[in-house]
Amino acid sequence: MNRNILLTPGPVTTSKTVKSALVVPDICPREKEFGDLFESVRTDLLKIVSGEEDYTTVLFACSGTGAVEAVLTSVIPKSKAVLIINNGAYGLRMQQICDAFEIEHIDYNLDWGSPISLEKVENILEKNLNKISHLAFVHHETTVGILNPLEAISKIGEKYKVEIIADAISSFAGVPINLKKDPIHYLISSSNKCLHGMAGIGLVICQTKALEKTKDYKVLNFYFNLYSNYVFQEKKKQHQFTPPVQIIYALRTAIDEYTTERYAHYKTLYQVMLEGMKELGFLPLVAPEHHSKMITAFFEPDLKGFGFEKMHDFLLEHGITIYPGKVDQKNTFRIANIGELTLEDIHFFLEKTRNYMHSIK
Numbered sequence: 001m002n003r004n005i006l007l008t009p010g011p012v013t014t015s016k017t018v019k020s021a022l023v024v025p026d027i028c029p030r031e032k033e034f035g036d037l038f039e040s041v042r043t044d045l046l047k048i049v050s051g052e053e054d055y056t057t058v059l060f061a062c063s064g065t066g067a068v069e070a071v072l073t074s075v076i077p078k079s080k081a082v083l084i085i086n087n088g089a090y091g092l093r094m095q096q097i098c099d100a101f102e103i104e105h106i107d108y109n110l111d112w113g114s115p116i117s118l119e120k121v122e123n124i125l126e127k128n129l130n131k132i133s134h135l136a137f138v139h140h141e142t143t144v145g146i147l148n149p150l151e152a153i154s155k156i157g158e159k160y161k162v163e164i165i166a167d168a169i170s171s172f173a174g175v176p177i178n179l180k181k182d183p184i185h186y187l188i189s190s191s192n193k194c195l196h197g198m199a200g201i202g203l204v205i206c207q208t209k210a211l212e213k214t215k216d217y218k219v220l221n222f223y224f225n226l227y228s229n230y231v232f233q234e235k236k237k238q239h240q241f242t243p244p245v246q247i248i249y250a251l252r253t254a255i256d257e258y259t260t261e262r263y264a265h266y267k268t269l270y271q272v273m274l275e276g277m278k279e280l281g282f283l284p285l286v287a288p289e290h291h292s293k294m295i296t297a298f299f300e301p302d303l304k305g306f307g308f309e310k311m312h313d314f315l316l317e318h319g320i321t322i323y324p325g326k327v328d329q330k331n332t333f334r335i336a337n338i339g340e341l342t343l344e345d346i347h348f349f350l351e352k353t354r355n356y357m358h359s360i361k
């Protein structure tokens with residue numbers, strides 16, 4: 001099989017062993033053998049974020065957005081509202097989910113890529129103390145590669161007694177998160193970003209105490225009911241509905257291959273990528289102090305003959321996939337350095353990008 005290099009923010013490049021793990025003998029997911037695997041995945045995901053004691057994992061057969069929808073439609077009491085911080089497309093998406101289900105939300109909107117003002121967050125909470133029960137934010141806003149301050153937001157949650165919902169879809173298993181130190185009530189991710197698994201599993205790491213409170217909530221969902229899925233998974237050690245069996249085998253392997261060195265490795269890849277891109281005349285959008293070092297939005301250069309689509313197609317012929325930008329009004333494109341990548345991959349990408357740039361001069 002050819003090895004492709006995905007410099008996209010997910011699905012990411014996977015290892016050979018993760019790909020091979022998809023090929024398993026047919027098995028009924030109601031059998032104990034599969035139940036044991038399912039249970040081990042739920043437990044080991046907790047270990048990645050030091051949540052073994054106070055947390056439980058709920059798995060869904062969906063992409064990341066499904067897991068976000070599951071949380072928003074399951075945990076906010078009817079008379080309350082959620083404060084949603086939006087400094088990128090995924091913050092906006094949480095607002096759109098709430099709109100679709102008529103869940104009351106108070107928005108703190110920033111320019112995409114701008115850092116959150118914690119003072120402003122506190123002001124909004126102070127003004128709406130009796131109304132806001134939850135604060136939702138995106139840990140790593142993949143739109144532009146900005147890393148929002150999980151630790152500080154967790155502290156604010158404690159101070160104002162609001163529960164925190166974090167979309168950590170593109171940071172979980174990449175950026176270190178310690179739920180013992182920084183409690184987050186609902187931490188959401190998916191199998192196919194920094195976990196390096198295949199797409200198809202949305203997951204929620206729930207603080208058990210918080211989740212138990214939602215037991216009798218009138219919710220706006222069925223398939224995505226967080227509490228009922230939790231009870232089923234906890235009691236039966238099975239997925240309530242049909243799970244993507246092979247994807248879970250691949251996820252098991254991906255978890256086995258996870259190491260705490262991952263973020264350090266990403267940062268090395270990022271440094272080399274950034275230096276190389278700067279040499280070629282590309283400038284990054286987000287200031288280094290707020291940047292995640294996992295995905296970088298670059299301005300398209302003002303060069304006659306340059307076209308993102310053309311560069312994309314040129315690189316694709318060499319097995320490299322890059323990603324368009326997601327910021328209105330600004331012409332950007334994105335290079336992610338997550339996934340099962342090596343320094344050689346980054347050097348290869350830089351070499352091919354150099355070739356493309358020479359070809360248009």
Ligand SMILES: *Cc1c(COP(=O)(O)O)cnc(C)c1O
Binds near residue numbers: 009065
């Ligand atoms: C990728 C991503 C999502 C959406 O995930 P899908 O798997 O495309 O549904 C949501 N939030 C963030 C921060 C992401 O990076």
